[in-house]
Amino acid sequence: MSARPSNLDPKIADRLKRTADGLVPAIAQQYDTGEVLMLGWMDDEALHRTLTTGRCTYWSRSRQEYWVKGESSGHQQWVKSVALDCDADAILVKVDQVGAACHTGDRTCWDADVLDPVVGERPSGGPGKP
Template identity: 70%
Template sequence: MPAPDAPLTGAPAPGPARPSRLDPAVAAKLRRTPDGLVAAVVRAHDSGEVLMVAWMDDEALHRTLTTGRATYWSRSRGEYWVKGATSGNHQYVRSVALDCDGDALLVSVEQVGAACHTGQRTCFFTELPVSSPEATP
């Protein structure tokens, strides 16, 4: 695998052309959105609690895998962001798994501080009512 500071090389991912240093064997397993992204479901390593969902392109995944710091692609700002770089609420990556279809990542992190930009521990703090028939045996 290339070093974290190696020059960007390789064919760009589908979607916007952002060069990447991601291992081609890993890149070949990804199924990206039309804009070149893969959903990243982030959970607490110790408890399994789902903290947030973000987006990664090939280079964000490369940076995450090689630095141990959760790095995402901001769709609104059009740039990379390392979780905690400005907020101090860091995510130290313990493992990354790819789902069976290759279109989602499960990122297990040691979360320092809140995961949500609102200051909540998790982004999933708003419960919605569910109405469903009772389960039958």
């Protein structure tokens, strides 16, 4: 259970697998394009607020407080859907992002430090292919 009091439905809370500090990683994704925007952290109450307000609420690990995305910057996230992964240890929030999602001012948190991996190729003629 989360260490902080929460109004989250117990049916959902009982399913969550949290970190030692009571948090679950939450990925924000643009609902219509699939663009991955950011990763934040939610505890039970942040998830409850996200599910009931239509706005993404996260737990700030550095400030130890709740924050609604865009409340001060204007770069809001309007919730379109929320899902747990198969292990209930991660949350996917599909949002309509207004402006930048990253605290640096970039649209996404994943466009500034792109690494140079070896690119894998699926073999031709795999299962079910001639």
